[in-house]
Amino acid sequence: MSTEITHGGHDAHADHDHHGPAKGLMRWVTTTNHKDIGTLYLWLSFIMLLYGGSMAMVIRLELFQPGLQWVEPHFFNQMTTMHGLVMVFGAIMPAFVGLANWLIPIMIGAPDMALPRMNNWSFWILPFAFTMLASTTFMEGGAPAFGWTFYAPLSTTFAPDTTDFFIFAVHLMGISSVMGAINVIATILNMRAPGMTLMKMPLFVWTWLITAYLLIAVMPVLAGAVTMMLTDRHFGTSFFDAAGGGDPVMFQHIFWFFGHPEVYIMILPAFGVISAIVPTFARKPLFGYSSMVYASASIAILSFMVWAHHMFTTGMPVAGELYFMYATILISVPTGVKVFNWVTTMWKGSMTFETPMLWALGFIVMFTIGGFSGLMLGVAPVDTQYHDTYFVVAHFHYVLVTGALYSIIAAFYYWVPKWTGHMYDERLGKIHFWWSTIAVNVLFFPQHFVGLAGMPRRIPDYSLQFAEFNMISSIGGFAFGLAQVFFLYIVIKTIKGGEKATDQVWEGATGLEFEHLPSPPPYHSFTEAPPVK
Amino acid sequence: MIFSKLSRRFSVVATGLVSMLSMSVARAEYALNMTQGVTPISQELYSLHMLVFWICVGIGVVVFSAMAYSIFHHRKSRGAQAANFHESTTVEIVWTVVPLLILIGIAIPATGTLLDLEDAKTDADITVQVTGIQWKWKYTFVDEDVSFISSLAQSSRDVVKDPTGNENYLLEVDKPLVLPVGKKVRFLFHSDDVIHAWWVPELAVKQDSIPGFINDSWATIEKPGVYRGQCAELCGKDHGFMPIVVNAVSEAEYEQWLVGMKAEAAAAASAADQEWSMQDLLAKGETVYQANCAACHGPTGAGIPGAFPAMTGSPIVIDPDQAAHIDIVVNGKAGTAMSAFKGQLNDVDIAAVITYERNSLGNSVGDTVQPSAIKNAR
Ligand SMILES: [Cu+2]
Ligand SMILES: [Cu+2]
Numbered sequence: 001m002s003t004e005i006t007h008g009g010h011d012a013h014a015d016h017d018h019h020g021p022a023k024g025l026m027r028w029v030t031t032t033n034h035k036d037i038g039t040l041y042l043w044l045s046f047i048m049l050l051y052g053g054s055m056a057m058v059i060r061l062e063l064f065q066p067g068l069q070w071v072e073p074h075f076f077n078q079m080t081t082m083h084g085l086v087m088v089f090g091a092i093m094p095a096f097v098g099l100a101n102w103l104i105p106i107m108i109g110a111p112d113m114a115l116p117r118m119n120n121w122s123f124w125i126l127p128f129a130f131t132m133l134a135s136t137t138f139m140e141g142g143a144p145a146f147g148w149t150f151y152a153p154l155s156t157t158f159a160p161d162t163t164d165f166f167i168f169a170v171h172l173m174g175i176s177s178v179m180g181a182i183n184v185i186a187t188i189l190n191m192r193a194p195g196m197t198l199m200k201m202p203l204f205v206w207t208w209l210i211t212a213y214l215l216i217a218v219m220p221v222l223a224g225a226v227t228m229m230l231t232d233r234h235f236g237t238s239f240f241d242a243a244g245g246g247d248p249v250m251f252q253h254i255f256w257f258f259g260h261p262e263v264y265i266m267i268l269p270a271f272g273v274i275s276a277i278v279p280t281f282a283r284k285p286l287f288g289y290s291s292m293v294y295a296s297a298s299i300a301i302l303s304f305m306v307w308a309h310h311m312f313t314t315g316m317p318v319a320g321e322l323y324f325m326y327a328t329i330l331i332s333v334p335t336g337v338k339v340f341n342w343v344t345t346m347w348k349g350s351m352t353f354e355t356p357m358l359w360a361l362g363f364i365v366m367f368t369i370g371g372f373s374g375l376m377l378g379v380a381p382v383d384t385q386y387h388d389t390y391f392v393v394a395h396f397h398y399v400l401v402t403g404a405l406y407s408i409i410a411a412f413y414y415w416v417p418k419w420t421g422h423m424y425d426e427r428l429g430k431i432h433f434w435w436s437t438i439a440v441n442v443l444f445f446p447q448h449f450v451g452l453a454g455m456p457r458r459i460p461d462y463s464l465q466f467a468e469f470n471m472i473s474s475i476g477g478f479a480f481g482l483a484q485v486f487f488l489y490i491v492i493k494t495i496k497g498g499e500k501a502t503d504q505v506w507e508g509a510t511g512l513e514f515e516h517l518p519s520p521p522p523y524h525s526f527t528e529a530p531p532v533k
Numbered sequence: 534m535i536f537s538k539l540s541r542r543f544s545v546v547a548t549g550l551v552s553m554l555s556m557s558v559a560r561a562e563y564a565l566n567m568t569q570g571v572t573p574i575s576q577e578l579y580s581l582h583m584l585v586f587w588i589c590v591g592i593g594v595v596v597f598s599a600m601a602y603s604i605f606h607h608r609k610s611r612g613a614q615a616a617n618f619h620e621s622t623t624v625e626i627v628w629t630v631v632p633l634l635i636l637i638g639i640a641i642p643a644t645g646t647l648l649d650l651e652d653a654k655t656d657a658d659i660t661v662q663v664t665g666i667q668w669k670w671k672y673t674f675v676d677e678d679v680s681f682i683s684s685l686a687q688s689s690r691d692v693v694k695d696p697t698g699n700e701n702y703l704l705e706v707d708k709p710l711v712l713p714v715g716k717k718v719r720f721l722f723h724s725d726d727v728i729h730a731w732w733v734p735e736l737a738v739k740q741d742s743i744p745g746f747i748n749d750s751w752a753t754i755e756k757p758g759v760y761r762g763q764c765a766e767l768c769g770k771d772h773g774f775m776p777i778v779v780n781a782v783s784e785a786e787y788e789q790w791l792v793g794m795k796a797e798a799a800a801a802a803s804a805a806d807q808e809w810s811m812q813d814l815l816a817k818g819e820t821v822y823q824a825n826c827a828a829c830h831g832p833t834g835a836g837i838p839g840a841f842p843a844m845t846g847s848p849i850v851i852d853p854d855q856a857a858h859i860d861i862v863v864n865g866k867a868g869t870a871m872s873a874f875k876g877q878l879n880d881v882d883i884a885a886v887i888t889y890e891r892n893s894l895g896n897s898v899g900d901t902v903q904p905s906a907i908k909n910a911r
Contacts, residue, residue, distance in 0.1 A: 067696045073770050077770065157868055243745070248728060290620070315740065315741060322647065343603065349607050352608070368596065372593060381578060382582045388766060464702055
């Protein structure tokens with residue numbers, strides 16, 4: 001400690017260094033440490049991934065063959081709804097907040113997040129929110145069964161009493177997200193080490209800064225939507241009830257005004273992760289750093305102006321459809337810039353293919369496939385045939401599973417040696433990648449075909465012509481689910497031990513966390529701001 | 534017991550895997566891609582779909598081959614040295630402008646197709662009003678005195694546990710919508726309860742039916758045939774069980790069908806003026822109940838606790854005074870999923886189903902409800 005004192009220079013600092021994490025369970029309940037909170041978020045999201053995944057298994061089991069064999073239609077609808085809600089709000093979003101907690105301070109040379117107590121609170125709200133949401137499965141009337149998009153009036157006049165639990169759970173998730181976003185913004189804008197100018201920040205920090213603004217802008221809109229639902233259900237208002245002068249289509253406008261930016265909330269941080277991993281393993285700087293920043297910002301701005309592309313069949317005026325079509329397909333320009341940048345970064349690099357790079361490459365290829373189907377869906381007239389079919393299901397699973405989830409897994413393999421000081425088992429990591437990648441394509445690729453051939457989404461049973469592809473899809477689904485249980489084993493094994501990681505971890509790694517911190521970093525890192533070149 | 538059940542399932546899986554491989558070859562044409570359909574619009578949509586698809590394939594080939602080349606040649610294990618180039622405004626401008634031009638190439642034909650698709654009003658020959666009702670469709674020919682309800686065929690309902698070999702499983706209805714070929718048909722969409730979406734891929738019509746709104750769309754069917762579709766918007770429990778069947782026939786056959794439908798309606802109206810026996814009411818009531826009420830209230834009247842009330846022992850049903858029971862069936866209950874059946878069922882059907890509910894499903898009030906009572910309650 002004495003070196004620390006000469007280093008730190010004053011007594012208060014010495015005291016500070018003496019207290020490591022508290023002992024036992026209370027460490028996790030009362031912690032205000034960004035690393036602990038990051039870990040909590042990541043574990044919550046893993047548990048939610050397995051929970052949401054097990055509901056996906058029920059769905060794939062029922063769809064394995066035509067006919068109703070395993071569950072009733074009402075329960076099937078509960079499964080699709082809860083699967084969507086849990087994966088979006090429980091698995092993907094908290095995973096990125098966990099990564100933000102762990103990485104933003106050590107990437108910008110800050111000792112912690114700017115608002116540590118709020119940080120604790122924004123995490124601990126979530127387990128209660130999800131317990132409340134999940135508990136509805138065991139109540140009379142069952143869990144929400146109106147789809148994760150909960151269109152009125154199915155979710156208002158026609159929904160069971162348990163819907164109120166859903167409403168309050170969504171409120172809690174929204175509060176948690178907004179607090180998390182405020183914390184990210186406050187940290188990035190105020191706590192950067194001297195010399196860390198905005199245009200020197202790693203792209204993960206940039207994309208999270210933009211994401212945080214999106215969260216603050218749209219989570220209150222979602223809160224407004226569920227509040228209007230609540231008053232429609234109990235206090236005699238008719239926001240969405242046509243019989244009382246309300247407008248069910250307005251619900252969709254409000255929902256998608258939240259919902260489309262939400263898509264980018266789940267993908268912008270992924271762009272940041274991939275932009276960190278590709279240069280490291282190509283041993284070559286990112287091709288166009290500033291254009292990547294501008295592309296992220298333009299995607300974020302455009303994301304507010306395209307929401308009604310989810311509503312091409314609601315009977316919008318032609319002018320509206322034309323506008324939303326043009327604006328939507330325009331988003332493929334900045335998205336293309338991203339992909340071209342990653343490919344050019346690889347070009348003439350000196351590439352190696354450790355597990356994080358494999359997941360990143362998988363991301364680039366399959367996210368692009370999801371982008372292509374996204375472009376097709378954006379073409380309003382043809383959306384007549386695509387809308388609400390399995391083609392849409394295939395599209396958003398390509399961008400969310402092989403997109404967002406793949407980036408999260410890539411991030412885990414990339415930074416876990418830094419976090420724990422242990423290398424993961426390279427052989428197991430590669431098996432995990434190839435197993436998942438084959439399975440996920442067997443799972444989702446055939447869904448393009450059944451969708452085009454006319455199978456609507458959200459149906460518990462289907463006519464015989466769709467049987468073959470559904471069976472293939474289900475087999476892929478079970479294999480993909482199993483691969484993530486295997487991932488759990490890899491995670492635990494890495495935390496418990498493994499080859500000692502070096503401080504730089506990867507030969508080509510750059511950034512403060514790899515250049516100025518040991519692996520694992522001390523409980524309190526960067527109590528002194530590091531020098532920034 | 535459990536094991537035999539499981540082994541049966543596994544054998545189903547095994548045979549399924551084998552048949553899957555052989556069948557996927559046989560059905561490849563329809564199962565892999567969008568239908569070209571039987572209307573001018575459906576063909577336009579197909580061409581546009583293929584255009585955008587091939588553009589995506591083209592871009593994919595360029596991007597992925599560049600990536601593959603790089604992965605293969607620029608790898609450290611082959612001794613590749615990392616170059617250090619980055620930031621090039623020229624390159625950035627090129628890969629912004631080229632995609633923009635491609636998008637314009639997509640937007641131009643897409644705009645034309647969209648304008649055609651949306652032109653439902655001009656020169657429509659026939660107008661059909663389509664009403665979505667949980668979980669069936671009601672068709673009303675606006676200029677004719679013809680209106681009927683179309684719901685999932687009993688032949689599909691009977692085999693939900695094991696539909697093997699049931700052709701058109703879940704795509705068959707009791708009464709199909711009959712339309713003439715070569716006429717411009719305008720559809721008006723509306724809903725009585727939640728949002729549904731009427732979709733027949735071959736007609737390239739998918740439009741939401743929304744309470745409080747009237748949407749429209751159109752189709753000119755060029756080829757006689759039977760075209761099947763499904764509800765495309767999640768509308769509750771039996772969303773997967775409200776198919777659509779359109780029977781496209783020659784104009785003469787269509788006219789004949791209209792005459793038949795009108796005669797049927799007239800017969801039903803005269804039946805409503807008669808006094809019905811308990812036995813006849815119960816027999817008819819059971820059919821009506823299973824087709825219209827069982828989805829929510831259960832085939833045995835048990836309901837779904839917390840979501841849909843039970844029939845068995847319901848205070849309204851077993852009340853000796855019939856007034857409240859008749860009222861809730863005829864007029865529905867505002868603010869709940871219970872819809873007003875006066876728009877869906879005729880007097881005889883409603884009288885029969887009420888009689889059935891009062892004297893079956895574990896209830897035994899002992900009275901009958903006559904069609905005349907329903908007529909008065911409307
Ligand atoms: Cu969107
Ligand atoms: Cu439906």
